[in-house]
Amino acid sequence: MxxxxxxxxxxxxxxxxxxxxxxxxxxxxxxxxxxxxxxxxxxxxxxxxxxxxxxxxxxxxxxxxxxxxxxxxxxxxxxxxxxxxxxxxxxxxxxxxxxxxxxxxxxxxxxxxxxxxxxxxxxxxxxxxxxxxxxxxxxxxxxxxxxxxxxxxxxxxxxxxxxxxxxxxxxxxYGPRQDPHGEAGVVAIFCQRLHAGQRPVVFGDGRQTRDxxxxxxxxxxxxxxxxxxxxxxxxxxxGEEASVLDLVDTLRELSGRDDFQPEHAPERPGEARRSxxxxxxxxxxxGWRATTPLRDGLAVTLESFAP
Ligand SMILES: NC(=O)c1ccc[n+]([C@@H]2O[C@H](COP(=O)([O-])OP(=O)(O)OC[C@H]3O[C@@H](n4cnc5c(N)ncnc54)[C@H](O)[C@@H]3O)[C@@H](O)[C@H]2O)c1
Structure with missing residues (x-):
């Protein structure tokens, strides 16, 4: 090519x-x-x-x-x-x-x-x-x-x-350059909130999973x-599910910000429970497979959102 x-x-x-x-x-x-x-x-x-x-x-x-x-x-x-x-x-x-x-x-x-x-x-x-x-x-x-x-x-x-x-x-x-102002892109939104000293807003119980x-x-x-x-x-x-709470936990560990605790909001209608x-x-x-472990990708992404 x-x-x-x-x-x-x-x-x-x-x-x-x-x-x-x-x-x-x-x-x-x-x-x-x-x-x-x-x-x-x-x-x-x-x-x-x-x-x-x-x-x-x-x-x-x-x-x-x-x-x-x-x-x-x-x-x-x-x-x-x-x-x-x-x-x-x-x-x-x-x-x-x-x-x-x-x-x-x-x-x-x-x-x-x-x-x-x-x-x-x-x-x-x-x-x-x-x-x-x-x-x-x-x-x-x-x-x-x-x-x-x-x-x-x-x-x-x-x-x-x-x-x-x-x-x-x-x-x-997820990754660097994702728009943190959109409705999707929960990782970008959480990374931006973490750097701004805010807590992550979690809709419903946070146990909904995504890949x-x-x-x-x-x-x-x-x-x-x-x-x-x-x-x-x-x-x-x-092929691996991670919940919204898993993301919060990993970002909290990576940043050492113990106050990065979920702020719960009502469940969003029409949202799939598992994907x-x-x-x-x-x-x-x-011949393709994902090679970046979630924790490593989150670390790079968190870093990229630092102000
Ligand atoms: N982000 C995800 O998790 C995800 C998941 C599944 C599929 N996708 C698909 O991946 C693709 C890229 O998504 P993304 O997350 O990078 O979103 P994005 O909004 O960052 O990228 C879309 C780009 O298309 C441009 N665009 C929109 N309308 C256009 C038009 N009429 N003419 C020319 N350009 C136009 C936008 O300006 C933007 O740069 C999309 O096709 C989306 O459906 C994304």
Missing amino acids: RTAVVTGGAGFIGSHVADRLLEEGVAVVAVDDLSTGRRENLPAGADFEESDVRDAEAMRSLLSRVRPDAVFHLAAQISVTRSVSEVEYDADVNVRGTATLLEAARLAGVPRFVYVSTGGALYGEADVVPTPEDAPIEPLAPYGLSKWVGERYCDLYERLHGLSTLTLRLANI YVYAGDAAEAVLAAGRSDTTGAFNVGR CLDATRAGEAL
């Missing part, structure tokens, strides 16, 4: 993907409308195209000019709450944006298209945990549905036009997907 386009490259995970590609000597063009992303997230060395992925003209001219070996599509509307309150915007960015980019990739003859999707928001409250890829798709919010439709567009472009596509369904990703994957490991999965010619959907998770992904297939087909 010599040249790659990373949509959402000024965002949290996209910027880690751009970092890793540059380290591998791949030229990177990051596309982002800066709606939630930030210019400062962009690694030095990446070219930047400030554009909206829904802009067909801009995407077509960009891809036919750059002729990348791979497109990594991470740009998205990622807020579950906003997907409920602004359903049209969510569908517009996540569905129309993905269709627009796929069409531009087809027209430019792009050899590989990697789509970054979500695990937790697709499987909802799954019966089998860790959840494999063939579990029922039961989105709890428009966000999960719009990301799922994006996956289906990738499959269709594969069948209809022979465009080589692969979908990664990410678990809960927390370090951003560098997620970026590695994205690169492995770009190098491979396998198609289909693959979970990206550690954890079985990434066996990604191990077999892509």
Whole structure:
């Protein structure tokens, strides 16, 4: 791979993907409308195209000019709450944006298209945990549905036009540069509160579990997907559950801040009790597995949020 386009490259995970590609000597063009992303997230060395992925003209001219070996599509509307309150915007960015980019990739003859999707928001409250890829798709919010439709567009472009596509369904990703002001990103929120001398707000009893994957490991999965010619959907998770209280305990230990004790708030409606992904297939087909232990990833992340 010599040249790659990373949509959402000024965002949290996209910027880690751009970092890793540059380290591998791949030229990177990051596309982002800066709606939630930030210019400062962009690694030095990446070219930047400030554009909206829904802009067909801009995407077509960009891809036919750059002729990348791979497109990594991470740009998205990622807020579950906003997907409920602004359903049209969510569908517009996540569905129309993905269709627009796929069409531009087809027209430019792009050899590989990697789509970054979500695990937790697709499987909802799954019966089998860790959840494999063939579990029922039961989105709890428009966000999960719009990301799922994006996956289906990738499959269709594969069948209809022979465009080589692969979908990664990410678990809960955490690490440096995650937005601590969003609704998700509990690790970023806790790290920021810890440094500000505040206590962590824990919704419900704090025993709800997630599969927390370090951003560098997620970026590695994205690169492995770009190098491979396998198609289909693959979970990206550690297959290990950690509760919100586990996060609080580990951050308290790492910081030595004994007063970092949970402040409980009412449970949030519609929140899954357990979410954890079985990434066996990604191990077999892509040779990928998460290598960063939760404690190590939390230590790096906590440090990165220091004022
Ligand atoms: N963070 C997680 O835990 C997680 C979990 C599962 C899946 N994902 C997926 O990973 C991807 C990246 O998420 P993130 O956590 O880095 O969020 P993020 O908000 O930091 O990144 C998304 C980026 O896309 C950009 N963007 C949004 N709309 C755009 C548009 N119309 N045109 C161009 N750029 C646009 C934003 O400015 C932002 O930089 C998303 O596709 C998301 O669905 C994230």
